[in-house]
Amino acid sequence: MSNYQIETKCVQSGWHPKKGEPRILPIYQSTTFKYDTSDQMGRLFDLEDNGYFYTRLQNPTNDTVAQKICDMEGGVAAMLTSSGQAANYYAVFNICEAGDHMICSSAVYGGTFNLFQATVKKQGISCTFVDPDASLEELAAAFQPNTKLLFAETLANPALVVLDIEKFAEAAHSHGVPLIVDNTFPTPVNCRPIAWGADIVTHSTTKYMDGHAMCVGGCIVDSGNFDWDQHKDKFPGLTSPDPTYHGIIYTEKFGKGAYITKATAQVMRDLGSIQSPQNAFLLNVGLETLHLRMARHCENAQKVAEYLDAHEKVAWVNYAGLAHNKYHALAEKYMPHGTCGVISFGLKGGRDVSVGFMDKLNLIAIVTHVADARTCVLHPASHTHRQMTDEQLKEAGVAPDLIRLSIGIEHADDIIADLEQAMEAV
Numbered sequence: 001m002s003n004y005q006i007e008t009k010c011v012q013s014g015w016h017p018k019k020g021e022p023r024i025l026p027i028y029q030s031t032t033f034k035y036d037t038s039d040q041m042g043r044l045f046d047l048e049d050n051g052y053f054y055t056r057l058q059n060p061t062n063d064t065v066a067q068k069i070c071d072m073e074g075g076v077a078a079m080l081t082s083s084g085q086a087a088n089y090y091a092v093f094n095i096c097e098a099g100d101h102m103i104c105s106s107a108v109y110g111g112t113f114n115l116f117q118a119t120v121k122k123q124g125i126s127c128t129f130v131d132p133d134a135s136l137e138e139l140a141a142a143f144q145p146n147t148k149l150l151f152a153e154t155l156a157n158p159a160l161v162v163l164d165i166e167k168f169a170e171a172a173h174s175h176g177v178p179l180i181v182d183n184t185f186p187t188p189v190n191c192r193p194i195a196w197g198a199d200i201v202t203h204s205t206t207k208y209m210d211g212h213a214m215c216v217g218g219c220i221v222d223s224g225n226f227d228w229d230q231h232k233d234k235f236p237g238l239t240s241p242d243p244t245y246h247g248i249i250y251t252e253k254f255g256k257g258a259y260i261t262k263a264t265a266q267v268m269r270d271l272g273s274i275q276s277p278q279n280a281f282l283l284n285v286g287l288e289t290l291h292l293r294m295a296r297h298c299e300n301a302q303k304v305a306e307y308l309d310a311h312e313k314v315a316w317v318n319y320a321g322l323a324h325n326k327y328h329a330l331a332e333k334y335m336p337h338g339t340c341g342v343i344s345f346g347l348k349g350g351r352d353v354s355v356g357f358m359d360k361l362n363l364i365a366i367v368t369h370v371a372d373a374r375t376c377v378l379h380p381a382s383h384t385h386r387q388m389t390d391e392q393l394k395e396a397g398v399a400p401d402l403i404r405l406s407i408g409i410e411h412a413d414d415i416i417a418d419l420e421q422a423m424e425a426v
């Protein structure tokens with residue numbers, strides 16, 4: 001499907017039924033798979049044959065949906081995970097172990113910040129956070145001999161910083177490590193980071209990909225472009241024998257599939273954060289309309305951002321679609337069809353006024369979510385980023401008065417009318 005446009009991939013990639021097979025991707029609601037001889041099964045456990053045997057490792061419904069996302073991103077291999085958190089953790093843990101170091105943009109999702117700042121640290125992996133707008137020289141200064149990867153979000157949640165992907169890729173590659181990007185907010189409909197040099201792409205499929213706020217899920221896509229063997233000493237997990245598989249070497253045996261095969265056969269086998277096939281099925285239904293929804297999210301968000309920008313009670317608006325936005329030029333380069341439906345803004349009067357305003361909304365609900373069909377709001381400083389100090393909030397690009405508004409696919413006039421009545425009430 002690689003020559004098709006993204007719209008066609010959203011609808012058609014992944015499931016290709018043969019004669020007499022169901023038109024719609026079946027849900028393989030089965031923990032296990034049958035074989036005729038003991039030897040057939042044994043070969044699967046040795047990774048000598050490719051086949052299904054237990055859903056914790058692989059399931060046909062999940063793999064088909066992963067294949068669709070892989071096609072959409074322009075990668076070579078992909079896997080689904082139970083959540084975006086699991087995707088980001090696996091993406092890192094697949095190539096890092098105790099004693100290693102990683103670098104991460106400071107403008108990332110609160111859960112990702114916790115994961116890298118606190119949880120992986122307990123496992124002996126240290127993380128240096130860098131300004132997403134850092135120069136190449138500043139980025140270079142963060143690298144250590146044991147650095148294994150550079151991580152960032154293409155469009156940061158909730159700071160809405162647009163990543164200069166080419167610059168980050170250059171910094172990573174000149175230090176012999178891959179660039180891993182979380183592409184949750186723009187989705188491959190609006191941004192395809194692999195084309196700009198990213199090596200591995202992760203997703204919280206919970207957001208726009210599902211789009212209906214039905215299923216928590218994640219995905220990891222490998223571009224196949226990073227040459228692990230060229231940096232053999234840095235990535236022994238991929239380039240030296242795995243004793244848990246009779247000494248196979250992933251890069252030797254699986255070539256461009258090495259990274260995802262290891263993440264599946266080793267990390268998923270041992271940690272087990274699988275997506276349920278039922279959820280993968282629903283995710284696939286979401287993906288079929290992703291291109292239509294993203295366009296409407298962006299169109300509505302542009303109108304709302306312009307409305308807010310012109311409003312006398314609004315102190316500031318952050319949306320890369322606005323010409324005066326700091327990231328407008330980068331967005332035009334990397335996301336020419338729009339960024340996403342998420343806007344952040346603050347009201348004059350600060351934190352308390354912002355919180356009071358949210359309580360007055362009717363159509364727009366307060367939920368811990370973004371990026372689904374229904375317009376919703378959240379106050380990160382009180383909710384998702386509650387655990388951060390004011391200093392950490394600042395580094396993450398989250399002002400105390402910041403309201404995160406996730407614009408849905410309703411009619412823009414109705415969204416604006418709800419905002420207007422709440423504005424009048426504060």
Ligand SMILES: *Cc1c(COP(=O)(O)O)cnc(C)c1O
Pocket residue numbers: 083084085086088109111112153157182184185203204205206207216217218
């Ligand atoms: C939500 C989110 C995550 C975490 O994903 P879950 O599916 O909630 O585990 C990671 N990265 C970004 C950018 C997100 O928005």
